[in-house]
Amino acid sequence: MENVKAVIEALIFASDTPLMLEKISVILPEIEKTGIKEVLDNLAEEYNLRQGGIYLQEVAGGYQFRTRPDLSQWIKKLKSTKPHSISPAAMETLAIVAYKQPIVKSEIESIRGVDVGAPLKGLLEKKLIRIVGRKDVPGKPIIYGTTKKFLEVFNLKDLLDLPNLRELKELNQQQDFLEQEFEEKENIEEVPDL
């Protein structure tokens, strides 16, 4: 098929959300997934070489065309929407949820040293975090995790794409408290993603 690249490019363009490789594979069943991945890499490379206004970003498990970060000042003039404003308090809370999920409020508070009720609420409203379930301990505290939107907003492929996640885990294991927490986290009642 000569025009596979064109088809895939058009699919990504027409999709409202990051387009998953699996979805492309359903639409183009005659092509191997490895083949599709190759075309996608190829496309991304082409956009990079061209240095145009948009590029192909692998984000939240899919592919999406995005405008280049250095062009934001012009796009902002086009759009009247207010940009995402995340306070330092909310950003820190979000970072803790992202790296230590699944996590309950009291665990976040022990790291931040302050009440995190307000930033948690704001993050829930922005749909950057979600309620994953309730921990099976007295009081049944709510367990939080990040959402797919979090990956989209922060330009992340998946959670492993978070900067320095591995280093952080190693640090934690050295200090020997991550393991304890994992033991505690075994008793979790799952709540489906809403």
Added chain:
Amino acid sequence: MDNEQITDTGQTTGNEQTANYAIKLDIFEGPLDLLLYLIKKNEIDIYNIPIALVTEQYLHYLKMIKALNLDLAGEYLVMASTLIHIKSRMLLPPPEEPEEEEEDPRAELVRQLLEHKTFKEIAQSLGSRPLLERDVFTRAAVLPEEVAASTEDEEALLEVSVFELIEAFNRIISQMDKKELMEIDLEKLSLTDIINEIMEKLTVTKNLNFEELLGGRKDRRRIIYTFLALLELIKLRMVKAYQTSNFGVIRIFPAVES
């Protein structure tokens, strides 16, 4: 925390080190943050914190916050007592025959500080990523024309919550002429009167929005009474509130067709 700039005049202590604080309180995100700041300012080794010095400075900051009558969050006091506790434990002589290996009283605090510091740095690096709708943008999924068209569509009615009603109420209050707020209204209103008035209006017209319910008499008391009457009617299930889209105009319908 308040946004105020705080300057210590050095009256409370003659200590040179504490003489020239000029800090913005809102940069402190709680007691751990304040401690990290003190550690950085004094160029202290985080693994070997001089507890006496840090405790003294920490308490000095609390005094300043209190002197300015700012809300002092409870967490700050908890940390103060923790610091004093550690300080007193370190003053005690070590047990002559240690049964178990005695942990440094500061260890737990250091662990907390390190973890807090790590996440502060991570938060910064997360914030510096190219963020969607701030640095990078995707193709707009919905055309502005489509949004406009869908609001005109009266078919799709959404039931509104009390919160949306309160929002609408706030909007009207904020749109009110400030001068009108000053007028003293001698007209006696009762909730029952307003409820009857609303029900009467609804039997004539099948649906009304909040402004139509007010009937052009937009003084503060009437707005509040109308709003309360509406809440009461909704609670009694005598009327229903709908809107065509999020943030659309809220319309009131009688619950039962008479």
